[in-house]
Amino acid sequence: xxxxxxxxxxxxxxxxxxxxxxxxVRRHHGRLVRLAGVFTGARARAEEAVQxxxxxxxxxxxxxxxxxxxxxxxxxxxxxxxxNRAARDGRVVSFADLARSEAEGPALEPGRFMPDGHWAExxxxxxxxxxxxxxxxxxxxxxxxxxxxxxxxxxRAVVLLRDVEGHEPAAICRALGxxxxxxxxxxxxxxxxxxxxxxxxxxxxxxxxxxxxxRL
Amino acid sequence: xxxxxxxxxQATEYLEKxxxxxxxxxxxxxxxxxxxxxxYLRQFMGTIALTRRAAAAAPPPDDEDRLVAAMKAARTPGAx
Ligand SMILES: [Zn+2]
Numbered sequence: 547x548x549x550x551x552x553x554x555x556x557x558x559x560x561x562x563x564x565x566x567x568x569x570x571v572r573r574h575h576g577r578l579v580r581l582a583g584v585f586t587g588a589r590a591r592a593e594e595a596v597q598x599x600x601x602x603x604x605x606x607x608x609x610x611x612x613x614x615x616x617x618x619x620x621x622x623x624x625x626x627x628x629x630n631r632a633a634r635d636g637r638v639v640s641f642a643d644l645a646r647s648e649a650e651g652p653a654l655e656p657g658r659f660m661p662d663g664h665w666a667e668x669x670x671x672x673x674x675x676x677x678x679x680x681x682x683x684x685x686x687x688x689x690x691x692x693x694x695x696x697x698x699x700x701x702r703a704v705v706l707l708r709d710v711e712g713h714e715p716a717a718i719c720r721a722l723g724x725x726x727x728x729x730x731x732x733x734x735x736x737x738x739x740x741x742x743x744x745x746x747x748x749x750x751x752x753x754x755x756x757x758x759x760x761r762l
Numbered sequence: 763x764x765x766x767x768x769x770x771x772q773a774t775e776y777l778e779k780x781x782x783x784x785x786x787x788x789x790x791x792x793x794x795x796x797x798x799x800x801x802y803l804r805q806f807m808g809t810i811a812l813t814r815r816a817a818a819a820a821p822p823p824d825d826e827d828r829l830v831a832a833m834k835a836a837r838t839p840g841a842x
Binding site: 559562564567568571572573575576577580593596597600601603604605607652653654656659662663664665668669670671672684686687688690691694705706709710715726730733734737738740741744745 | 765766767768770771773774775778780798799801802804805806808809810812813814815816817818819822823824826829830832833834836837838
């Protein structure tokens with residue numbers, strides 16, 4: 547999302563133009579609901595928290611300084627709303643506890659490697675997106691979206707904050723109450739899982755590498 | 763030099779630049795001579811971009827018309 551695309555909407559948003567509100571909602575709502583869900587749990591509660599946040603966003607538009615991109619400013623408001631909502635519901639999530647249970651063992655099954663540590667599978671380069679493949683891409687993105695929802699909660703939180711929202715590690719660790727080492731382990735597991743999901747859709751039959759005769 | 767398995771398990775530490783210099787050089791040296799790990803790492807980075815696009819392409823609000831109306835009302839001077 548180009549930052550200036552949102553900035554271009556600002557005068558129309560401040561003027562209270564309905565079409566501009568609709569455009570802003572279409573650009574950000576889905577991502578914000580996913581993010582809010584990290585704190586609120588159930589999607590319905592995340593949806594409510596984000597809808598409440600949108601009202602705070604439009605009433606606060608005159609106070610928006612333009613220092614941070616509009617999308618990031620909205621993200622901050624949503625995270626506050628979602629955290630307040632979770633506290634009100636008595637839903638206190640310890641990401642530090644989750645991190646401990648979600649970070650056990652290697653991210654990749656040892657069986658995917660040969661005894662000497664070489665990969666037992668061969669990768670081929672993924673094609674870059676093209677207009678002809680748009681329909682297939684949409685399906686791929688939908689499946690990755692589904693996979694995001696099924697990640698364990700601390701992994702989902704970290705991948706959304708780091709890879710989707712682009713926050714700095716220190717800020718993420720403060721928001722979730724985890725260490726940077728925790729954060730990287732969780733992020734690594736999430737990315738590894740999502741790569742496997744994407745790979746299964748992009749290269750449907752990953753061929754096991756046969757051991758060359760010369761090495762036997 | 764680290765093995766493919768070690769490189770794959772350290773991919774995030776490598777990309778986040780959170781490794782001691784010596785280990786980082788080890789991964790870099792492995793990648794130079796191992797096309798399979800280079801491809802894996804490129805896919806790993808491609809996944810980050812795909813995840814970003816996937817998260818944006820999420821379902822619209824439950825009731826967009828009602829939400830937009832509430833936003834408009836909140837923005838209208840004198841409205842409560
Ligand atoms: Zn390798």
